[in-house]
Amino acid sequence: MTNEYLVSPSPHLQAGEDIPAIMRGVSLALAPAFLWALYRFGYWAIVVTGLSVLSAVLTEALCQRLRGVPVTVDDWSAVVTGLLLAAVIPPNVPWHVPVLGAAFAVGVAKQCFGGLGANIWNPALLGRAFLQASFGAQINSGVWPMTRAESVWGAVSTSLRGSFQALSERAADVVTRATPLEELKRIVEPAVDAMGGPTAVLSAPVLPPAAGPWVQQGAVCVTWSRWLDAFLGNVPGSIGEVSALALLLGGLYLLARKIVSWETPVAFLGTAALLGWMLPARYLAASGATAHTGWFAGPGLYHVVTGGAMIGAFFMATDMVTTPIQRRGQLVFGAGCGLLTVLIRLYGGYPEGVCYSILLMNTLVPLIDRYTRARVFGVKKGGARP
Amino acid sequence: MRRLRTFRGGTHPPEGKDLSRDAAVRELSAPAELVVPLAQHIGRPASACVKAGERVLRGQRIGKAEGFISANVHAPVSGKVKRLVPCNTPLGLVSEAVLLENDGADAWAGGLNEPSDAALLSAEAIRARVQEAGIVGMGGAAFPTHVKLSPPDGKVIDTVILNGVECEPFLTADYRLMLESPRTVIEGFKLILRAVRCARGVVAVEANKPDAFAVMEEACRRHAGEGVGLSAALLEVKYPQGAEKQLIHALTGRETPSGGLPMDVGVLVQNAGTAHAVYEACARNRPLTERIVTVTGPGVRTPQNLRVRIGTPVRALLEACGFDAAAARKLVFGGPMMGVAHFDPDLPVNKGMSGVLALTAASPPGWRNCIRCGRCVEGCPQRLVPSELSILIESGRFRDADEIHANDCMECGVCAYVCPARRPIVQWIKLAKVEIARERRREAARTGKEAP
Numbered sequence: 022m023t024n025e026y027l028v029s030p031s032p033h034l035q036a037g038e039d040i041p042a043i044m045r046g047v048s049l050a051l052a053p054a055f056l057w058a059l060y061r062f063g064y065w066a067i068v069v070t071g072l073s074v075l076s077a078v079l080t081e082a083l084c085q086r087l088r089g090v091p092v093t094v095d096d097w098s099a100v101v102t103g104l105l106l107a108a109v110i111p112p113n114v115p116w117h118v119p120v121l122g123a124a125f126a127v128g129v130a131k132q133c134f135g136g137l138g139a140n141i142w143n144p145a146l147l148g149r150a151f152l153q154a155s156f157g158a159q160i161n162s163g164v165w166p167m168t169r170a171e172s173v174w175g176a177v178s179t180s181l182r183g184s185f186q187a188l189s190e191r192a193a194d195v196v197t198r199a200t201p202l203e204e205l206k207r208i209v210e211p212a213v214d215a216m217g218g219p220t221a222v223l224s225a226p227v228l229p230p231a232a233g234p235w236v237q238q239g240a241v242c243v244t245w246s247r248w249l250d251a252f253l254g255n256v257p258g259s260i261g262e263v264s265a266l267a268l269l270l271g272g273l274y275l276l277a278r279k280i281v282s283w284e285t286p287v288a289f290l291g292t293a294a295l296l297g298w299m300l301p302a303r304y305l306a307a308s309g310a311t312a313h314t315g316w317f318a319g320p321g322l323y324h325v326v327t328g329g330a331m332i333g334a335f336f337m338a339t340d341m342v343t344t345p346i347q348r349r350g351q352l353v354f355g356a357g358c359g360l361l362t363v364l365i366r367l368y369g370g371y372p373e374g375v376c377y378s379i380l381l382m383n384t385l386v387p388l389i390d391r392y393t394r395a396r397v398f399g400v401k402k403g404g405a406r407p
Numbered sequence: 408m409r410r411l412r413t414f415r416g417g418t419h420p421p422e423g424k425d426l427s428r429d430a431a432v433r434e435l436s437a438p439a440e441l442v443v444p445l446a447q448h449i450g451r452p453a454s455a456c457v458k459a460g461e462r463v464l465r466g467q468r469i470g471k472a473e474g475f476i477s478a479n480v481h482a483p484v485s486g487k488v489k490r491l492v493p494c495n496t497p498l499g500l501v502s503e504a505v506l507l508e509n510d511g512a513d514a515w516a517g518g519l520n521e522p523s524d525a526a527l528l529s530a531e532a533i534r535a536r537v538q539e540a541g542i543v544g545m546g547g548a549a550f551p552t553h554v555k556l557s558p559p560d561g562k563v564i565d566t567v568i569l570n571g572v573e574c575e576p577f578l579t580a581d582y583r584l585m586l587e588s589p590r591t592v593i594e595g596f597k598l599i600l601r602a603v604r605c606a607r608g609v610v611a612v613e614a615n616k617p618d619a620f621a622v623m624e625e626a627c628r629r630h631a632g633e634g635v636g637l638s639a640a641l642l643e644v645k646y647p648q649g650a651e652k653q654l655i656h657a658l659t660g661r662e663t664p665s666g667g668l669p670m671d672v673g674v675l676v677q678n679a680g681t682a683h684a685v686y687e688a689c690a691r692n693r694p695l696t697e698r699i700v701t702v703t704g705p706g707v708r709t710p711q712n713l714r715v716r717i718g719t720p721v722r723a724l725l726e727a728c729g730f731d732a733a734a735a736r737k738l739v740f741g742g743p744m745m746g747v748a749h750f751d752p753d754l755p756v757n758k759g760m761s762g763v764l765a766l767t768a769a770s771p772p773g774w775r776n777c778i779r780c781g782r783c784v785e786g787c788p789q790r791l792v793p794s795e796l797s798i799l800i801e802s803g804r805f806r807d808a809d810e811i812h813a814n815d816c817m818e819c820g821v822c823a824y825v826c827p828a829r830r831p832i833v834q835w836i837k838l839a840k841v842e843i844a845r846e847r848r849r850e851a852a853r854t855g856k857e858a859p
Contacts, residue, residue, distance in 0.1 A: 026738045026750045027769050030834040032820035033743040035770045039827045138776030346781045395790040397812045399665035
C-alpha cells in the first residue's frame with residue numbers, strides 16, 4: 022500500500038445534478054414549444070432560433086476570452102438564453118434581429134455583470150427589450166403574418182434580401198391577423214340596432230369583429246374558438262410563446278424535475294388571472310367613445326393563455342439567477358409579475374407587459390430576498406444573536 | 408401507515424447501506440501491536456499513566472483523564488507497553504499514544520469483566536462508572552458521556568432520546584448493534600435514564616431500518632416499567648435526521664436555542680452505541696476498549712461490520728474486508744457526509760470511529776458561480792442561506808457571514824452535497840467560523856474584554 026490518499030473536508034459525496042444538467046433540462050422543457058413553432062410558423066422560426074442560439078454561444082465564448090476567464094459555454098446557459106430570446110421574438114424577423122438580440126443578451130445583460138450567476142436582469146428579456154427599442158416595428162408590429170414558408174432555402178434567400186415581408190408575399194397560405202393581445206387592446210362594443218341584433222362595428226379595421234373579444238352588457242366576452250386557439254397556439258405571436266399548452270407541458274416537466282418550484286408560476290398566473298378578471302378593461306363603446314367596463318368583468322383566464330404569460334411564468338420568472346431564492350420570496354415575486362403584467366396590458370402603452378414586468382421585478386429581488394429570509398433555527402425572531 | 412416524524416430541510420443521498428447491512432457483526436482479532444491514542448475525545452487529552460516496559464492487563468487504565476471534560480483510556484489487550492509514540496488522529500492532529508505489544512492472552516485486570524447487578528446502582532454510581540470506563544459519544548462526536556450525564560443544577564431532563572437514526576449513508580454499525588443486541592442497548596438506555604433521573608425515553612430509528620425498529624419497539628415494551636416509560640419512534644429517511652437539534656425538534660417539537668445545548672430544552676440525546684457501552688461498564692464491569700466499525704465503500708470487496716479493539720490500525724480493518732488498494736482514492740473515517748478524510752491508513756481506530764470508507768472516486772476540483780438555484784436554502788436544516796454565506800466567504804467577508812449566522816451552521820454538508828455549481832459551501836463556512844473566532848479574539852484583545 023503505497024497509495025497516496027486524497028484529503029479534503031467533508032462531505033465526500035456529491036449529488037448528481039450539476040449546472041449543465043439543469044440547463045439541459047430547461048432546454049428540453051422548451052422542446053414542445055419549438056416543435057409547435059416549426060409546425061405553426063415553418064422552418065424560418067427554427068432558423069431564427071438557431072441563429073439566436075449560435076449568436077448567444079459565440080458571444081459568451083468571445084466575452085469570456087476577452088475577460089480572461091475560463092470559457093464555460095459547456096454549461097448550456099448560453100444555449101438557454103438563446104432559446105428563450107428566440108421564443109419571445111416573432112418568426113417574421115430578418116436574420117440580424119436574433120443575432121443582435123442574443124449578442125446583447127449574453128454580451129451586455131450577462132457577461133458585463135460577471136457572467137452566469139452575477140446578472141441582475143434576465144438576459145433573454147433584456148435582449149428582447151433591447152430589440153424592442155431598436156427594431157420596434159419588426160418586433161411589435163401588432164399584426165403579424167401567420168404563415169408557413171414553402172422551404173428553408175426559400176425562406177433564407179428572401180430573408181437575406183431584407184425582410185419577412187417579402188417572404189410573406191411569396192408564401193401561398195398567408196393569414197394575417199392581430200395577436201390576441203392586440204385584440205385585447207382594441208375591444209369594441211358592437212352597436213345594437215332597434216331589433217336588438219348587432220349592426221356594423223365602428224372601428225378596428227383589421228379585426229373580424231365577431232372573432233376577437235367584445236363587450237356585451239358591460240363584460241368582456243371571448244368566443245370559445247378564440248379561447249381554444251390561444252390555448253393550443255393557433256394564433257400569431259412570438260416563436261415560442263403562442264401555445265399555452267406546449268409551454269404548460271414544458272412547465273410541468275420542470276416542476277416534476279424540481280428545476281422550478283410551484284410558487285412562482287402559481288403566484289404569477291394566479292395574480293394575472295385574478296386581476297385580469299377583476300380590473301376594468303378599456304374598450305371602444307358603440308357610441309364611439311372610449312369607456313371602461315365595470316369591475317369583475319374581464320376575461321381573467323384568457324390573460325393567462327395569451328401573450329407571454331405562460332413562458333414568462335414557467336421559464337422567465339423562474340430563472341434561478343434573477344429571481345428570489347426563498348420560496349416565500351418567489352410568491353411575492355410571482356404576484357408582482359402578475360400585477361405589473363395586467364396593469365401594462367390593461368392600461369399601459371404596450372399590448373404586452375410580461376417582459377417589462379419581470380425585468381422590473383428582477384430589480385427588486387435583493388430587497389425581496391432580504392425581507393423573506395427565514396428565521397434561523399434556534400434564533401428568536403428579529404435575529405438577535407445569543 | 409404510521410406517520411413518520413422528521414424535520415424541515417435535509418436531503419436524501421444514496422444510502423449505500425446495502426453493502427454492509429446484512430453483514431452480522433464479526434469480531435476482528437486484536438493485532439500484535441496496538442497504538443492507543445490518549446486524545447480520542449473532545450476535551451483535554453488523557454495523560455499516560457503507564458511507563459515503557461510495563462505489563463498491562465486488558466481494561467487497565469493507561470491514560471488518566473485530565474480534568475472533568477476529558478476521558479480515561481484503557482488497555483484494549485493485555486501485554487507490554489513498548490513506548491509512548493506520536494500518532495495521527497482522524498482530526499488531522501497528532502496525539503500522544505501508547506504503543507502496546509499484545510501478548511495474546513486477553514487477560515482482564517482484576518475485578519473487570521465480571522457481571523454486577525446494575526439494577527442497584529444509584530444515579531451517582533452510574534455516572535462514576537461511566538466516567539471511570541472512559542465512555543464518550545460513540546456516534547462520532549466523542550464528547551465525554553459523563554459530562555452529558557451531569558447537567559448543572561436547575562437543568563431538568565424530562566426526555567432522553569436514544570439516537571439509533573444513523574442517517575449517514577453507508578454506516579450500519581448502530582443498525583447491527585440494535586438488531587443483534589437490543590437488550591444491552593435498552594438496558595444501557597435505562598441506566599442513562601436513571602443517571603439523569605428521567606422517566607421518559609424515546610428510541611429513534613430511521614424508516615430504512617424497519618427490522619431494527621421492530622426489535623427495539625419490542626425491547627421497549629419488555630423493559631419499560633418501574634416508573635420508566637419507553638417508546639420507539641420511526642423517522643423519515645432523510646439526512647441529517649440524526650442531527651441532535653433536528654432530532655429533538657422532530658420528536659418533541661422543541662427548538663434548541665442557537666448556541667445552546669439540548670439540556671436547555673430538557674432533552675438529552677445519546678447514541679445507541681454509547682448506551683451499549685454504558686451497559687457494558689455498569690453491568691459487566693468492562694471499560695470501553697472496543698467498538699463496532701462499519702468498513703465499507705467501493706474500495707473494499709467484502710464490506711463488513713467489525714467489532715474491533717480501540718487502537719487497531721485501520722489498515723488491519725481494510726485488509727480484513729478485501730481492501731482494493733489500487734482502486735481506493737480516499738479514506739474516510741466516519742460517514743461520507745461528515746466523516747474526515749485522512750491520508751494515513753495506519754491511523755488507529757478510536758472511540759468515535761463509526762465507519763471506515765474506502766472511496767474510489769474523487770469529485771473533480773473546481774466550482775462555478777452560484778446560480779441561486781436555492782437547493783442549499785431548501786436543504787439547510789438550520790434554515791440558513793448557505794448560498795449567500797458562500798458568496799460572502801468566497802470574497803473574504805467573514806464579518807458579514809457572521810451577521811447572517813454562519814456560526815449556527817452545524818456542518819452537516821447538505822448544502823455542498825446538493826450544490827449544482829459544486830461550490831464547497833460547508834467547507835467555506837468551517838473556514839469562516841475559524842476566521843470569525845479569530846476576529847472576535849482580536850476584538851476582545853483590543854477592547855480588553857472577555858471574548859464571548
